[in-house]
Amino acid sequence: MIETPLTPTLPSQLATPLHIGKVVVQSRVLQSPLSGVTDLVFRRLVRRYAPHSMMYTEMVNATELHHLQELPKIMEVDPQEKPISIQLFDCRPDFLAEAAEKAVAEGADTIDINMGCPVNKITKKGGGSSLLRQPEVATAIVREVVNAVDVPVTVKTRIGWDDGEITILDFARRMQDAGAQMITVHGRTRAQGYNGNARWEWIQRVKAVVGIPVIANGDIFSVEAAVKCLQETGADGVMCSRGTLGYPFLVGEIDYFLQTGKKLPPPTSQELLECAKEHLEALWVYKGKRGIQQARKHMTWYTKGFNGAAELRMQLSLIETVEQGLDLLNRGIEMLNREQNGA
Ligand SMILES: Cc1cc2nc3c(=O)[nH]c(=O)nc-3n(C[C@H](O)[C@H](O)[C@H](O)COP(=O)(O)O)c2cc1C
Structure with missing residues (x-):
């Protein structure tokens, strides 16, 4: 990816707290949910360098959870780790509401609903990014989860199903109207998977149509990329994903830059x-x-x-x-x- 030099023209509000409904987060750089990666161990490493950032568990299957007696390990949260969001996926509003209650009992500060996962196994069952094609179901999910818990409910999604169906503007409005308190937009379609560039211009458009915080996601691999993305999109924060694989320093590095305007030396x-x-x-x-x-x-x-x-x-x-x-x-x-x- 092409990087541009750092410029000192970052909007000053990026050094101020992020408000997710009633939850106040002292950092605008978030560690994304990564299945098979963001377990308690990984999050602990990321948090050492980014003590104030919002972290996410791996995505938890609400139907599976309904049938389990005990909480799965991927849902385990350290009582000390805050702020923390537990991410859920499914297409059943009732199971998601039930799962959200369990997540709050485990200590979740927010509940995030996965509406972006492109994996066939999940979309075939109506979860993840397939919810982009079923906005009524997505709306019902958010409504029911919002009614079930008293922590903010957020949504993480993509810009659309494919190039012929970039529906994010309508979808984001619907999520806001249903009660979502923040939306994270991965600037790719489901058809793109993880290929091609993230289209940050769509994130800028989302920012223009909703009032809830918009978090930009996709291709944030460096401090420079984060700065460029924030400048181009006007987003309220950035979420790091693949850039943190084998590099739990990234969220902290970006956060440090947003707070101080200075770059930390990279680890040897x-x-x-x-x-x-x-x-x-x-x-x-x-x-x-x-x-x-x-x-x-x-x-x-x-x-x-x-x-x-x-x-x-x-x-x-x-x-x-x-x-x-x-x-x-x-x-x-x-x-x-x-x-x-x-x-
Ligand atoms: C290994 C891996 C696991 C992922 N697991 C999840 C997940 O559990 N929930 C989710 O919402 N997104 C998941 N994602 C998507 C990322 O959170 C992110 O949206 C995507 O990688 C785009 O950001 P990037 O271009 O910076 O990597 C996963 C991505 C990868 C590569």
């Missing part, structure tokens, strides 16, 4: 690998063997941009135990230190 490769070690160990403690399986992809995301990274990445993708992973990462750090010292 050694610091990234130290972070990977911490992530791996925490996943092991929190999830055991399953944590190691999940850690493999995280480890490969951390290992980029230095000599020997490809080899390390390949080995990390095969780890079976926490010790193997830590050993590989320690060797990577030693290699980088030797290289730095000219050995």
